[in-house]
Amino acid sequence: MTDTDLTISDRIQLELDSLTRAERQLAHSILENYPASGLGPLAQLAKDANVSAPTVARMVQKLGFKGYPEFQTELRKELRAKVKNPIAKHDTWAEGAPSGHVLNRFTDAVIDNIRHTLAQIEPETFDQACALIADPKRALYIVGGRITHTLAEYLFLHAQVIRPAVTHIQSTSNAWPHYLLDVQQGDVFVIFDMRRYENNTLKLAEMARDKGAKIILFTDQWRSPVHSISDICFSGRIVVPSAWDSVATTLLLVETVISSIQDINWADTKDRMEGLEDMFDQTKLFRKFT
Structure with a gap:
């Protein structure tokens, strides 16, 4: 590099x-x-x-x-x-696009983003973040924005199985201040905020911080304004040959977090998983092949 x-x-x-x-x-x-x-x-x-x-x-x-x-x-x-918008970003790539197929160009960019991002992350810091997210004594709040709410929901669905007291807040909703009523000192907020940073997300983070919450931020290489009040910040590379930024690197980090936190309290997590599977069987939500 x-x-x-x-x-x-x-x-x-x-x-x-x-x-x-x-x-x-x-x-x-x-x-x-x-x-x-x-x-x-x-x-x-x-x-x-x-x-x-x-x-x-x-x-x-x-x-x-x-x-x-x-x-x-x-x-x-x-x-x-x-501050580039999607149209301006597309123009930049179109001017100097390599001759290779988009599958190869896009994949090369994502792999480079992943390597660069992982090189900047201290394993001890990552482990510290996972320990906070997995701690059942701390309520966990997960927050995303207009695009990143998909990452927040993905983490939420898994964390909800792994541990109790997990809440998904959508900062794009006018009801998000309601969720702050029950926040206690030491609770954990996992916040996703990438460029074209959202004012609601910053305000929510500030109010959570004022109540004594720990803030873990997933952002891009330029870093959301939330980074200045976060306890732990992961800055992922997001630039790819597209009009849109890539969340592939951040999703990799999220899936690694999920893998880590399921192991921290595996006995309790296993019980929750078995209970959930039993409810799935009762509701016949999924097909079973026997």
Whole structure:
């Protein structure tokens, strides 16, 4: 993977452990409003992060840029990509489409997205997220948006079998504030929010956070505004040769979460599965081949 494949956020995450205290403070300041942060003068970025101008210059070079102007150019490119609508995205791909069949081109893009995303995930962080999601002492709320509600529902249907106290909230519904009434300190919110980020989702996350909930966010490489208040954030690559973004990488993560949480409390999960299968048999919902 080349440096051109990496977003500035990726570069910061890779370099975070090698940064000085002041540089790390600057990095967190940039990520707070990424990628819009850093578009102003160098002196303003330094002031906002409460660091010196030389600190900004040094960190920009550590991220692989010759200077602040080159750093800003890359930020502007990422910002344009972040706000693209489906028609604009399609035009970009159509101009330089490879000659291979779409099956191969699309699959290559998805595989690259998966590899890039997994390279950025710490196994310990993933395990921590799964432990929170599986904990039956914590109520679990799952939230998606206009498109990502399909991912939320997929996780919800499985989590509902695996553990008790699971709620699916659709942030596109006007009734979502009702669900916050029973939220307790330490409850868990799994939130899906990808570009063209939804205002309802951010407001819901803020209100849940105010009630002491833990927030696990699944987002894209540019990261939803929810990331600034999330406890754990998984940023998946989503760009493919299509007018639409791909959720294949995020779905892979979701299915891996499901696999993990079913094993954490397997004895209780097995009992729930057996109970559900018994009800299926009674209702004759599915055909049985004997």
